[in-house]
Amino acid sequence: MAAPIAGLTAGRPAHSSGPAGTAAVVALFVGLKLRLIGNSLKGSNARLIAGLIGSAAGIGITVTGGYLVAQLRNAAAADAYLVLVCGGSIVLIGWVLLPVLIFGIDESIDPLRFTLLPLSRKKLLAGMLAAGFIGIPAAATLLVSTATVVTWSRGVLPVLYAAAGALLATVFCVVVSRAVTTALSGVFRSRRVRDLVSMAGMLLVGSVVLLQFGLPSMAQLATREVVEQIAGVLAWTPLGAAWAAPHDAVEGSAGLGFIRLLIMAAAVVILLVAWNEAMRRSLESGGAAAGSGTRRPHGKEPGSNRLTPAWARWFLPPTVTGAVAERILRLWWRDPRQRVSLLIIPVILAGVVAGPSIAGFRDEVLVMAGPGVGTLIGLMMLNHTAYDGSALWTHLAVSLPGQVDRAGRALGTAVWALPVVGLAAGATCMVVQRPDLFPAAFGASVATVLVGLAFASVTSVVIAFPAPPASANPFITPGGGNVVVVMQQFVGGLTVGLLSLPVYLLLGFALWWRAEFGWALLIAGPVYGLLLLRLGCRIGGKYLDEHGPELLRRITPTRT
Incomplete structure (x- = not known):
């Protein structure tokens, strides 16, 4: 990783302006991400085998998901609309929550690693955005989303809306995950916040368990009328707008579908602005979080107490x-x-x-x-x-x-x-x-x-x-x-x-x-x-x- 980064300080791309300079930085970030992925598979045969199996599983899930989405071409337009809006909204919610609660901050493209390099925030943002598309999650999201083009191959305008919606949804997923993790990269350096997130993850898991065992089956509650109401609300939010736009075109409401695409595009722009601001604060503060320092309670010295409570002894x-x-x-x-x-x-x-x-x-x-x-x-x-x-x-x-x-x-x-x-x-x-x-x-x-x-x-x-x-x-x-x-x-x-x-x-x-x-x-x-x-x-x-x-x-x- 040191050799490519050295190119930023020694070569012209880091200082050049305009599209050419940004393109060079983007190419460098993509190369770094690919090299990091390759290096993560080295070191042991077990890691290589696990990586290959995981990649094969990811490809299998992607192909299966794309096939199932494409098969909605044979379903009624109203049914395809409900499945795609509700299912697509869950995918987008997952991109918001999973990077924080499960996979954590992607340290390979943490902006704090590039603090001392001669890069403007604009170029850094472009490079990190491009690197965010490298990997199975983003590729899988793009491919499965693109399968909606087959679903809505019922006219030229629905196909165009589906293609635009798939691209906007994928960009939204990558940008929102990067914006959230960049905003929290400094916050997570506080032990109190880390513990709070741990508790939040625990409560989330517990809530799923309680919903599974303590409430009536969700299938019984999710009647078609309820699902239609939920989908109607989601279709006016960035979570479901991209998936609902092609259906509007099929139903003859092209203008309404275009408005939904504008909602999705506006959400992406707002997220980019929020990400840029979060990156500015993170870089200027060096990632420090309030209260991240460790303080020893008054009167407590190392070794003054046993490691365990009295009952355990x-x-x-x-x-x-x-x-x-x-x-x-x-x-x-x-x-x-x-x-x-x-x-x-x-x-x-x-x-x-x-x-x-x-x-x-x-x-x-x-x-x-x-x-x-x-x-x-x-x-x-x-x-x-x-x-x-x-x-x-x-x-x-x-x-x-x-x-x-x-x-x-x-x-x-x-x-x-x-x-x-x-x-x-x-x-x-x-x-x-x-x-x-x-x-x-x-x-x-x-x-x-x-x-x-x-x-x-x-x-x-x-x-x-x-x-x-x-x-x-x-x-x-x-x-x-x-x-x-x-x-x-x-x-x-x-x-x-x-x-x-x-x-x-x-x-x-x-x-x-x-x-x-x-x-x-x-x-x-x-x-x-x-x-x-x-x-x-x-x-x-x-x-x-x-x-x-x-x-x-x-x-x-x-x-x-």
């Missing part, structure tokens, strides 16, 4: 393993990257336990909620070692045995995880009014937690990758590792599910055959989990002893 031994567990337990609550995962669990439990009760659903299958949460907790640990970052050197410097490190991490998580799944097991048994199933639910819940921790004891060192920095948005993944995250979670979930299969089979026998199987599961489940955990700690510990420096290098984000 009753469960942790006064050994090296207990010391590691104390640090991990502290990490779960103090680190915003971990807290967002930790706080999602009670919200999900509330939706799973309280939602069905509100809806009058009391099937015995709900007893599997406790074991399911246990599996989820195990999946949260799949890359847990990476959250240490460069601090892992402290373990390596004192030659801490790898097996002790693995056992301490598992213990630090089990201290809070086992009570949580135990409460979940008891609550679900009360909801379904089957207290006789509690032994089975509790044994299965404890077993799934231990099985997940056992597998994570291996994966968090063998296939670890850099975690988001502690000072960054907790939802991002450095180095283009989002595909790796998805692949790790998919393969990890499949493996943990297979390892937990005996537990779920015994739980099924207790649910649908004889509840007495639960007493066997109450004993055999935790024993099975402990055996796997011991094996996982040995395997993961041995790998850590032999490949500690390589692991440290792998989980420490590189700066470009």
